[in-house]
Every structure is written in structure tokens, then in C-alpha cells.
Amino acid sequence: MTSSTSAALESLREALPGRVINPDGDASASGSADFTTLTNQPWSSTCWQTAAGYIFPENAAEVATALSIIKQTGIKFVVRSTGHNPNPGFSSIGPDGVVLDVGKLQSSELVDDNNGNNKIAQIGAGNRWGAVYDWLEEQGLSVIGGRDPGVGMGLLLGGGMGAIPNLHGLGTDGIAGFEVVLSDGHIVNATPQENADLYRALKGGGSNFGIITRFDLHTHPLIPLQYSITLYNPTDYTNINRATLNLQETMESDPKLGSFTNYQPTFVAVGLIRAGDEAASASEGEIEAFKPFDALESKMMTVCPTTNGTIGSLAKAMTHAVGEDKKKHIGTLTTLPSETLYNEVNTAWREALDLLPKDAVLHYTIQPVGSACVREGEKKHGGNVFGLKAVPQCWWVFTVEWPRESTPEDDEAARKSVNYLREKVEAAAKARDQLLPFLSATFASSEQPVLQSYGVENVEGIRAAAQKYDPEGVFQKQQAGGFLLRDVK
Template identity: 40%
Template sequence: MAKRSLLLSFLAPFFSQSFALLSHDLIDVVFHALAPEADSSINSIDHITEVADQINAAAASISNSSAPTPEQRASISCAIESLVFPESVTTASSSQYEVDVTINWSETCWLPAACFVHPQNTIEVAVALKVITAAKSKFAVRGGGHNPNPGYSSVDDVGVLIDLQLMKSLSFESDGTIMRAGPGNRWLTMYEFSEAHGRLVKGGRTATVGIPGYLLGAGMPYFPGLHGMAADSITNYEVVLADSRIINANANENSELFLSLKGGGLNFGIVTRFDIQTYPVIHAQYAVNVYDAADYHNIFEATKEVQRRMESDNKVDTFLAISPSTISIGMLYADTPAKPPTVFEPFLQLESQVDTLIPLTNGTVLSLAEALIEVMPTSNARRIATTTSTKVDSGLYERQHERFLQIVQDNQINAGLSYNIQPVPSSMIREGNTRGGNSCGLSEIPQTWWSFVVEWDDEADDVTAQQTSNSFREVLETTAEEQDLLLRYRFMNHASFMQTVLDSYGPENVERFRSVSATYDPEGVFQELQNDGFLLRKL
């Protein structure tokens, strides 16, 4: 109680100076931090004094200006976050700051946020967001930081970055099949934990990726033909809404929000726990072979044939990772037959194999994910990805590869250029639908998802590199459209900030998103205060 009075006396001048800017909600927030049940607490009177001084300085500067700047709002948010979470906020003066700035996968996202807040649990997320909305400050949310679009899971000094990495809780519900995961987890830990319990969780192929951004974009998992997209196995989301209420969204409670979160991204709230249906561990057979890209005609003919065969065998999973000189082909099978399954014969009969990235192995999703991490490059770079989806057509693949080689030849900036062809069986969409469906608006046909990645070093080349990624996509979309091969869907997880995503889910889903946003976020916090993202406000 003494702490409360002391705190109020420090905060009083601040509230009198800038009452119009900040609401009394803030008092609740700070009181909450002092409440006995809260995990965080303010222990040091010196700290209160120091932070209250900062708040007063920020409030004074705001009251002197008729319209506070975004930087002023962010700085006042950070001062209050520091007061509420003395151990969990990083500002430019702390030694941890540089580490926090440089976590994202792409250097284009290494932005100097006004501060980084590291909540440890759901209540702290709710409190951190309350401070932000009270100050009307810009903010961004970061899970694993693998989205390469600048300003999506990063923000510069106009905003606060809520970093969820400390929220790594993992458990199974008492039935032993539903896994509960905090948003600070990455896929490797998810596979380790689930397999230790004899279960398979559907998740990312590159196991260093964070779970929240991946799942909110619906997620392309291993063996998509078996259980649909990763989000199709989610049974419940715990969500912090714009007004800091904490709710559950599932098939029975807040069901429209539940459906919207299955692919709708960061438009509706901050997800603080994912409850995921798991499956018995799969004993799988896998290999990744490397072929000479000069043989692209035969390789793409083989790809078309494997895609045809996948339609009658939902245990098949494959991908092509294409560089100017090599094409690496993943051959993954959700079983361990004595001989490689016949579905992969078209690839195995190619005469252009030049290397083996992962030899034929019987293992599990965990061992496969570990093997892929081993062969993935890990260096830092500036990066961008872009995406589109088409029908299956080897002629289209060939023409696009020839355009790709032309783009590589014209490349003025010494950028690394590569693309992926992801065959998607119709069983993935069907399996998703049998689990209640998602918001992606996918057609139940065999299809191909494309992603094109540019990597470069020099900030001066940002615009050229980003335009290069755009031109790869535009050329593909134009050709595919001319031949009636273009599909509407754009996969959020591989999309660039130069694309819109939500409109590619179709009008019915967009209408639901708008209605859910109006219901759960009537003030438009996630549209207006959130820094950037695949937001409804962009449609």
C-alpha cells in the first residue's frame, strides 16, 4: 500500500500535465504491477524515482507541444514500461539493446526500437499492451523474428517492440494429445518436446523459425497431405485483445475469431498460447538430392509427374530449392518402406544428380528437421521473400526458370538469388477442411506455391534488391495469368511487403476479418497503432 501511495505521488504531476494524452487505465496498469499475484513487481524506490523523472520529462515535452510526435509517445510508453517491468525492458542505454536489435533473420529488420519489452507471461503481455494503448504509441510484436519484411516484427524509434521470446512454456493437456505452447518457442524445441512424449506436432521445415508468426500465417508443415496446414491442427488460441482482455478462441468460444486466426495473421490480437492437436510420431524416410540445374527440362517434367502421383498418396512430401547452378530436391515419405517409394522414381531416374545433401535416412520429423538445420546456411544478410501460387504445369516451371536465369544475369548488385517450388497436394486442403477449415480460401486442387528469395549485403542496394524480387513475381504472375494457370492465393509466410495477402483469401474471408476486427478491436488498435504487417488497413 505504501508503494501505491508513493507511486501515485510520483505519477500525479504526470497525469495532471498530460491527462488528455493518457487515461486512468494507466493507474490500473501500474497498480496491477504492484498486486501480490503479479509476477513482476517494483522493488526499488530509487527505480521508481528514476523512472517517474523520465515520465515527467516526457510528459512535459508532450504538454509543450500541441501534437505529440510518435517518438514522444514511444518514449513515454517506454518510460512507463520500465517502471512496470524494471527487469524486462531494454532501452538504447542498456548493454542488451544491440542484441535485441539484431535478432531478426533479415538485417533489413534490425531497427532501433524506442525500447524492447520482454513479457514473461500472458498478464504481462496484457499490461504491456495497456501501456502502449494508453500512450497511443506505435508498437510491433516479435515471435521468432523470421519474417523478413522491415517493420513487421520490428519497429524503429517511433515504437515499442513487444518481444515474446521469454514465453517458452510447453505442456500437454491431460489427454496427452493436445500440446500447449507459448509464443516464445521455435520449432526445434516443439519437435523435441512432442517426440519425447511420443507425439508429432505439425510445424516448420526450418526448425529455427518461431512458432507464432508461422502459425498465424497458417504454416506449411512437413507432410501437408496428412493433416492439412499447421494451423488446421490448432484447437484453441489464448489471445490478448486490443483492450488487454484475455480470452480463448476455439470452435465453441469466439469461433469467428478462431477461424480468422487460422491464416489471418496479426490483425486481431496477440496470441499468448497455441493449443495444438498432435498425432502419433511418424517414422519417415527422407533424402535431399542435388541435381545440375542445366537439366531443368527433365527435372520439371519429373516434378510434374511426382505431383500427379502425390494425388493418390498423401504420405508424400517434396520441395525444390533452386539456385542458378543446382536444384535440391527433398523426397520425404511418411513411412519407412524397404525400398524408396515408387512415387519418387521420376526424380531417382534423373541422370543429373551431382551431390547428396541428406542421404536416404529412416528417422522422424525431429531428425529430419535437425538434418535440415545442419545443411542450412546461417550467415547474416539483408533479405526479402516474395510469393505466388499457380496450377501444376512443367512448361510454366521451365519458362520461369529461364526468366530466373535472365534476372540472375541482369543482377547488378551482387545479390544471392534463389527460389523454391513447393508442390501442394489437394489432400492438404481436404484434410484442413475436415478439421474445420481455415481462412486462407484455398481451392481443393493440386497446386504449386512459389517463393523467391533475394539476399544482399549493402543497405544502398535495398530498393534494387526488393524490386528484383518483385519483378520475378510479376513476370511469373503475368505468364501464369495468360495461360489460365494463376491461382488467387498468396501465402502470407513467404509474402513481401510489396504484396497484399488478405485479399487473396477471397471476399468471404475478408468480410469475416473486417467483422471480427470490428467486434474485438473496435478502436482499431491493431490496424492503427501496430507499426506494419499484412493488415486489413492496407486493403
């Protein structure tokens, strides 16, 4: 650790007693676990970097104090919500900087919206989706958020793909307002009425402007769901793809439908979801749109039987293992739906499997998004900056997971497998004019040009907001990573 980093930490400790943890400091500060638990919190062990210190502010004023000292001392920093982003340097940093962890911002409050219609859920930035759903569902309410209970609110900054994206849009589209700490120490609200330019830019522009301390989300009366997760044999990919595309087509006339199709080497996991009272009271096999999957002979087993539940109970059913130490690398693309393309992706994936190092797993997911999802985003609360086309589309996620005890050659090979697959899919989609520009920040690797994918006009809006609300460029110069304007040439 350099002397300037030590001095910055000393200032942080003085100003925020009990909120800063560093290797030589008070490990019991903030009631947190030991230092290793903090360094090893991120989902991907590629991000298990040891920072000079971890700051745990407990309210927006403490975030402002921490940010002022970070700015004054010029120290490098990252903001962490729950660290599920697997890009090193986004919510993790090495010994030359500090992690500002918003995990202690655990507030949750229900307030009336301005029109006295629906309630707004004011959710501290340190909450996780599982806790949010539990709290709201007890009160007969739903919000649109993530599909894994352990993931945090950071998901909202890059889109927020939920279980039923076509019904009320993306998670981001349901944001009524943000509480933001700016680099000058001011705590501001960003809503369609107040700092409206910042509000819009934050809906996709991510970590370019300030630290979000609270997300205010529009709630809906409890959304009942019916869902199931079934495994199929991957050799039957042509029929599985056809069934996926049939369902995707039906989604255009039925926005209550959602699905995912995740290809793994030994199985294909298909999640089928329908919202609404009639779905939740339907008996097994009754939902017409799911019948092409019921007819598949390649069914291997049911991992989640047909269940009448909620967004929260579905998230619980989709819980990923916690405490895994695998390394991960991801990538994304957006394309039009197409049977030829979906089959070509499968062929490219099988080619990419040959590039993998020992004990690595490469998998990919078809995430259908309908035109209704995009239209919801456009019409709701001033829109977002994603620049999405209102057409049926697929948000692809390519993921490789490999052992932590790997050689640099293994690391290189693992990353190459995802990049190979991504490039093949991109070329195939481009050749048939089926490639869409959008890249989802929540599923992209750090080298993908996410902000540029939103289009020139949206980037200009993001840039103008960043210049206005962070005129000295603290978030560009001192933040270690993220999809930042400094990388948009």
C-alpha cells in the same frame, strides 16, 4: 526518441520491472543479451532496425499489461516471435516504437482433448519448432509445423507449410485453440466452441486481432518419415521439373508424400519426403514415387542421404545458417502445376539473374500442395480463412539475398529481381488460366495483397472479428506493419 516515446517506455519499465530493454536502460533485464543482439535478431538485415525499446513479458498477464500501456500511450509497436519474416516493420520497428517480443513465453504442456482421444500440446508463443519437436518426439508425438528448427510459432499465423502438407493439412489447420490477449487487456481463449469467430479468423488472419500467447496444437502419434536431400545440376531443369511434376501427380493419390525443389544458380536442391511406417522401413531407392529423381543424370551430390527419421530430425537437417547478416526480399504466388509453366519460370529466373547487384543470390522454390491438404483444412476444426481451392497447386517462393553493405541502388536492384520474376510468372500463369488467387502470408512481400487473396467473404469474416475483438482498432492504428485490414480498401 520523442518525449512521448520516452514517457511510454518509462511507464512500461515501471509496470514491468526487468522486462524492458532500451539503449539507456538495464541491458541485463530479462537475462537477455546486449542491445545489438536484439536489433540484429531478424533473419533479414533489412529488418535490423533499432527500436526505442524491447519488451519481454514472461506470461499472458504481463503481455496484457504491456499492451494496455501501449494502447494508453498511443506508441507504435510490433509483435515479434523470432523475426524470420523479412518484411521491415512486421516484427521490427525503428526508434519511434517498441518491439513486444513473445520469446519468453516458453511454456509447453500436454493436456487431454475434450474427447479423450489425442493429446493437445499447449505451446507458449515464444517457442521454436526445433524445441517443440524434440519435446513431443520424446513422448512419441508429432505436430505439423515448420521445416526449420529455428523458426517460431509466428509461422502458424500465415499457414504453416510443413514437410508433408497433404497428410494432415497446414500447421494452421492443426490448431485446437489460441490464448489471445486483446487490446482491452482481456485474456481470452479462441476455440471452435469459445469465441469461434475469432478462432476461425486467426487461422489465416494473422496479427489483426490480438497477441497470441499460446497455441494449442492437435498432436498425432509419432509420424515416421523417410527423407533425403540431393543436389542436381540446374541446366537439367526440364527433367528436374518433369520429375517434380510426376511426383506432384502421385501425391494426389498418396498424401504421405512431400517434396520441395529449390533452384539456386549453382545447384537445385530437391527434398523428397514420405511419411508412414512402411516408408520409414523402406530401403534406399525402394520408394516408387522417388524413382524419376533417381534416374536423373544431373545428380551432383547428396547433402542428406536417405534417412529414416521424424519431422524433427528432418527440420534439423534443413537448418539454415544462423547469424547471417544478408539482406533478404521475398515474394510468392500460387499456381496450378504445369510443365510449360515450370519451365517458363526457370527462363524468367535466368532473365532475373541478370538484374542482380554484385554478390546477390536469387533463388526460388517449388512447394507442391495437393488437393488433400486443402480438404484437410476444410474439414478440420471449422476450417480456415485462406479460401484455397481443393486442387493440386504450387506455392512458389522467390527469394533474393544480398550483402548488408549495399548501396541504395543495389537494394533497389535486388528487390527488382524478385518483383520481375514474380510479375513474369504471374503473367505467364494468368495467360494460361493457371494462376490461383491465394498468397501465403509466410512467403509474401509486404506489397502483396495477402488478405484480399483469401476472397471477399473471408475478408468480411476477418473484418467482423477485428471489429468485435479490437473495437478501437489498436492493431490497425498502432501496429507498424503486417498484413493488416487497414490496407484492404
